[in-house]
Amino acid sequence: MEFRCVECGFQLASDKALFIQYSxxxxxxxxxxxxxxxxxxxxxxxxxxxxxxLVLHKPKAYRHLLYNLLNRQVVNLEGxxxxxxxxxxxxxxxxxxxxxxxxxxxxxxxSFSSLVLGCTKMLMNLLLRNFMFLCILLLANRYFxxxxxxxxxxxxxxxxxxxxxxxxxxxxxxxVWEFPYxxxxxxxxxxxxxxxxxxxxxxxxxxxxxxIGTCFSAHAVKWLLHFICQDH
Numbered sequence: 105m106e107f108r109c110v111e112c113g114f115q116l117a118s119d120k121a122l123f124i125q126y127s128x129x130x131x132x133x134x135x136x137x138x139x140x141x142x143x144x145x146x147x148x149x150x151x152x153x154x155x156x157x158l159v160l161h162k163p164k165a166y167r168h169l170l171y172n173l174l175n176r177q178v179v180n181l182e183g184x185x186x187x188x189x190x191x192x193x194x195x196x197x198x199x200x201x202x203x204x205x206x207x208x209x210x211x212x213x214x215s216f217s218s219l220v221l222g223c224t225k226m227l228m229n230l231l232l233r234n235f236m237f238l239c240i241l242l243l244a245n246r247y248f249x250x251x252x253x254x255x256x257x258x259x260x261x262x263x264x265x266x267x268x269x270x271x272x273x274x275x276x277x278x279x280v281w282e283f284p285y286x287x288x289x290x291x292x293x294x295x296x297x298x299x300x301x302x303x304x305x306x307x308x309x310x311x312x313x314x315x316i317g318t319c320f321s322a323h324a325v326k327w328l329l330h331f332i333c334q335d336h
Contacts, residue, residue: 108171110146110164113305114138122172123147144172158270161297166305170264185259188266195272197230199288200330202278225333233329240325241265244318245307260306268302269295296323 107116114136116122122144125131136143146154146168157165174184245261271294278287299319304312 106171107175108167109136109139109141109143110167110172111141111143112136112139113167116143144168146172158298161301163301163305166264166268166302170260170267170302170305174263174267181263185263185266188263192266192269192272193230193234195269195275196234197226198275199272199292200226200229202275202288203285203330229330229333232333233326236329237322237326238262241318241322244321245303248314248318248321261303264302264306265299268298271295271298292323292327296320299323 107122108114109116116136121134121137123131123133131147133142133145133147135141146157146165154165154168158169174181242258242261271291274291275288277283296319300312300315303319304310304315307315
């Protein structure tokens, strides 16, 4: 991903278009050539300010994170991409585990064959629903958002979706405190809304309504497949 203005999404030439450093700790933020606003105000902000704005779903916070902070010129984006996929799948596996397995399934009386069968079913559920989730997401971007999804663009979109699913990490708290299963759906709704804002930040020329339709269709298919797998 290239550097961009967090206000309007205008593509910038390099990080020098974001700020000029005169000496350590002495920098001057540059203005965007397109909107004439400060290109990236988050450069001088604490990380906590960025986290709060991400939770509040501010598009400019997502542009800073996806374009200017997690940039190919700054970090190893390929390695971070695969790490984000692994974290996404692990947290999704935990969701399936909480939804499907009761306390009796974990008792010592469970046979080894039943345990293997349950793990195999969970793995197939995980792979199938996430495969269809990504397929629907990319197809919707191609036809619903009229986006020419090449390899590089496809990677950018998927990376934005994986990173914006960070709210799934709150599932770990269910290991410490007991929550009703409805909390899983509440977290998933927050993840859906976060995905919409991140997709909008990446697809800057698309309307928010189209981004909602794209993410909602992918999440709906994912949950539908989960309940189909439950019945079988």
